[in-house]
Amino acid sequence: MTGPARLSRSGIALALGPALVVVGLxxxxxxxxxxxxxFMEANPWGGVRPTFSVEAYVQVLFEEDFTxxxxxxxxxxxxxxxxxxxxxxxxxxxLLAGFPVAYVIALQPKSRQGILLLLVTVPFWTNLxxxxxxxxxxxxxxxxxxNGLEAAGVIEEPLRLLYTNGAIAIGLVYTFLPFMVLPxxxxxxxxxxxxxxxxxxxxxNRRAMLRHVVLPLARPGIAAGAILVFVPALGSFxxxxxxxxGKHLMIGNLIQAQFGASxxxxxxxxxxxxLLAAVLAVLLWQAQRRRSGAWQP
Amino acid sequence: MTGxxxxxxxxxxxxGLVIRRVTKVFDAAGSQAVRAVDDLSLxxxxxxxxxxxxxxxxxxxxxxxxxxxxxxxxxGEVLLxxxxxxxxxxxxxxxxxxxxxxxxxxxxxxxxxxxxxxKMRGLDSxxxxxxxxxxxxxxxxxGLAERRPAQLSGGQQQRxxxxxxxxxxxxxxxxxxxxxxxxxKLRKQMRLELKRLQKAxxxxxxxxxxxxEEALIMSDRVAVLSEGRVLQLGPPxxxxxxxxxxFVADFIGDTNIILGRPKDAERLVLGGTAELRFAAPxxxxxxxxxxxxxxxxxxxxxxxxxxxxxxxxxxxxxxxxEIEYLGADTCVLLDVEALGASITVRLRNTxxxxxxxxxGETVRVSLPAAALWVLEP
Ligand SMILES: Nc1ncnc2c1ncn2[C@@H]1O[C@H](COP(=O)(O)OP(=O)(O)OP(=O)(O)O)[C@@H](O)[C@H]1O
Ligand SMILES: [Mg+2]
Numbered sequence: 001m002t003g004p005a006r007l008s009r010s011g012i013a014l015a016l017g018p019a020l021v022v023v024g025l026x027x028x029x030x031x032x033x034x035x036x037x038x039f040m041e042a043n044p045w046g047g048v049r050p051t052f053s054v055e056a057y058v059q060v061l062f063e064e065d066f067t068x069x070x071x072x073x074x075x076x077x078x079x080x081x082x083x084x085x086x087x088x089x090x091x092x093x094x095l096l097a098g099f100p101v102a103y104v105i106a107l108q109p110k111s112r113q114g115i116l117l118l119l120v121t122v123p124f125w126t127n128l129x130x131x132x133x134x135x136x137x138x139x140x141x142x143x144x145x146x147n148g149l150e151a152a153g154v155i156e157e158p159l160r161l162l163y164t165n166g167a168i169a170i171g172l173v174y175t176f177l178p179f180m181v182l183p184x185x186x187x188x189x190x191x192x193x194x195x196x197x198x199x200x201x202x203x204x205n206r207r208a209m210l211r212h213v214v215l216p217l218a219r220p221g222i223a224a225g226a227i228l229v230f231v232p233a234l235g236s237f238x239x240x241x242x243x244x245x246g247k248h249l250m251i252g253n254l255i256q257a258q259f260g261a262s263x264x265x266x267x268x269x270x271x272x273x274x275l276l277a278a279v280l281a282v283l284l285w286q287a288q289r290r291r292s293g294a295w296q297p
Numbered sequence: 298m299t300g301x302x303x304x305x306x307x308x309x310x311x312x313g314l315v316i317r318r319v320t321k322v323f324d325a326a327g328s329q330a331v332r333a334v335d336d337l338s339l340x341x342x343x344x345x346x347x348x349x350x351x352x353x354x355x356x357x358x359x360x361x362x363x364x365x366x367x368x369x370x371x372x373g374e375v376l377l378x379x380x381x382x383x384x385x386x387x388x389x390x391x392x393x394x395x396x397x398x399x400x401x402x403x404x405x406x407x408x409x410x411x412x413x414x415x416k417m418r419g420l421d422s423x424x425x426x427x428x429x430x431x432x433x434x435x436x437x438x439x440g441l442a443e444r445r446p447a448q449l450s451g452g453q454q455q456r457x458x459x460x461x462x463x464x465x466x467x468x469x470x471x472x473x474x475x476x477x478x479x480x481x482k483l484r485k486q487m488r489l490e491l492k493r494l495q496k497a498x499x500x501x502x503x504x505x506x507x508x509x510e511e512a513l514i515m516s517d518r519v520a521v522l523s524e525g526r527v528l529q530l531g532p533p534x535x536x537x538x539x540x541x542x543x544f545v546a547d548f549i550g551d552t553n554i555i556l557g558r559p560k561d562a563e564r565l566v567l568g569g570t571a572e573l574r575f576a577a578p579x580x581x582x583x584x585x586x587x588x589x590x591x592x593x594x595x596x597x598x599x600x601x602x603x604x605x606x607x608x609x610x611x612x613x614x615x616x617x618x619e620i621e622y623l624g625a626d627t628c629v630l631l632d633v634e635a636l637g638a639s640i641t642v643r644l645r646n647t648x649x650x651x652x653x654x655x656x657g658e659t660v661r662v663s664l665p666a667a668a669l670w671v672l673e674p
Binding site for chain 2: 202203212213216217
């Protein structure tokens with residue numbers, strides 16, 4: 001094997017140049033605009049007025065009462081906490097549902113694995129909005145589940161399924177499951193089959209083998225999947241908007257509303273930064289755990 | 298429940314491993330089915346160092362995997378101490394494997410690797426700790442228990458694999474070419490260590506190799522396999538000195554092979570008028586016109602000068618085609634017209650031994666009658 005070809009300094013600049021321009025223009029600049037906007041005053045017709053203000057951050061925790069004094073309001077912190085909880089629940093459910101799927105696919109003959117992986121990605125082929133709408137058809141009072149249960153005589157009154165936290169969680173799990181399955185599959189697929197046989201040879205039944213060999217070796221895949229699910233789930237707004245019925249907002253809905261109907265860009269920007277901070281905190285915690293954990297690649 | 302636990306050693310008749318008419322056919326979709334093991338029967342006694350020797354693809358690994366329970370026979374059965382192993386998953390068999398690729402768990406330390414089987418059997422952690430230490434000492438890896446497999450040399454990894462299997466004190470240890478990845482020096486050292494371990498532990502070793510030297514050095518008995526069948530079975534001396542077929546003779550050591558037709562029970566006619574005498578009436582005298590292959594090892598051939606010799610010396614003239622110096626030995630390749638064959642003579646390079654002939658020289662070679670044997674057609 002030969003090592004990677006060496007590039008001269010100017011060669012490196014030339015190769016990376018276009019990417020740096022794109023990232024700079026379309027990622028860094030907008031990202032810098034967010035904190036700037038968050039420290040300005042809202043323009044009631046949209047946009048911001050270029051006056052310095054911390055109003056947006058005050059608004060996150062406090063509201064003015066009729067005398068003009070600030071009193072603590074937990075409405076927004078609760079939305080943040082609910083978002084974190086729902087994203088964590090989504091991640092856990094995706095892991096529970098996704099790991100067995102990934103394991104089974106990885107154990108299939110190579111020729112069949114490709115088809116199964118394709119099937120995992122089938123939901124991506126249609127629009128997310130439409131896919132989430134179809135869950136309304138399934139979950140609503142006259143939906144598939146309630147009608148089915150009623151017809152079977154299990155229930156008399158329709159169950160309250162739509163517009164609950166549960167409905168949001170279902171929608172999120174459905175949306176993000178493939179992001180869990182694919183990295184775990186990749187990790188398990190790389191595990192030497194000989195290790196599985198060795199575990200069996202050393203008196204481990206299937207369960208013990210999974211626990212002591214497959215699970216630890218799949219950990220990098222599980223970590224990647226958890227991040228890929230948790231991060232977008234935390235900021236998602238379609239599932240809570242459609243399946244939460246506006247009563248169960250998540251952070252994403254709140255932000256989206258600020259740039260839409262509420263016309264409060266600074267507040268939306270402030271919430272975005274809080275979301276960013278939450279994601280970074282979780283990622284750092286993960287990285288920390290992995291570094292101190294026993295497993296090393 | 299079939300006997301997965303050890304029964305008192307050597308009490309029951311039929312103790313040990315019995316492989317009875319086992320066949321394994323792999324049906325690869327699209328291509329032809331492969332008969333990896335073909336109606337094979339073997340009996341392997343307790344405490345035996347048994348070697349399966351054969352060329353690549355002859356079914357050695359497949360046979361081991363069926364004994365371990367990692368593969369199911371297409372037909373036939375495997376019995377341990379009289380009990381069929383059929384249907385028993387690998388984790389219920391008192392059999393452990395040292396895999397060709399070692400298959401060490403990369404996410405566990407050496408100590409954890411060695412403890413794995415004991416832990417799975419639910420042994421007490423103090424007992425496990427003691428056992429791990431003991432076994433690591435046995436394979437001379439003391440002090441490396443904390444390392445990861447990736448931090449070990451190939452030879453050390455191989456010994457961890459061995460320790461991991463030995464720790465369980467299985468009734469049978471299966472070793473699939475465990476030395477093939479090692480360099481020559483380490484391989485030689487490990488051969489002796491394996492032999493020592495086998496004697497020390499009293500565990501039956503079933504050892505797979507395609508290295509004939511390895512098989513001869515270590516084994517109590519050797520089975521030579523080809524195309525999923527046993528061609529010859531016996532102690533190393535017998536396999537080496539009297540290989541029954543041309544395949545075995547060629548596979549184990551170098552062999553001179555001479556073709557001829559029997560004249561009577563003690564004489565073989567070669568080409569023209571030359572005759573090869575045997576020390577005993579060993580030739581089939583009925584089928585007169587049947588061509589036979591006769592074999593002799595290069596080290597049994599001798600170069601003779603004017604010295605006196607009798608009929609049984611079978612002396613012929615030959616021209617030296619090639620000289621090969623091997624250090625301890627010198628090989629002389631002769632074209633012997635009377636035999637219609639080339640004969641290799643292996644000479645010891647001892648102090649004061651006769652100077653080997655030069656290329657192109659004409660010499661006399663003796664094929665002592667007692668060293669000749671007839672190969673099966
Ligand atoms: N899972 C399988 N599917 C199909 N054919 C197989 C399979 N395993 C082994 N074979 C075939 O069975 C035959 C015997 O294979 P096996 O691995 O037992 O050989 P071996 O004697 O161990 O060879 P080597 O010395 O190269 O390890 C080969 O022809 C091989 O291609
Ligand atoms: Mg093999």
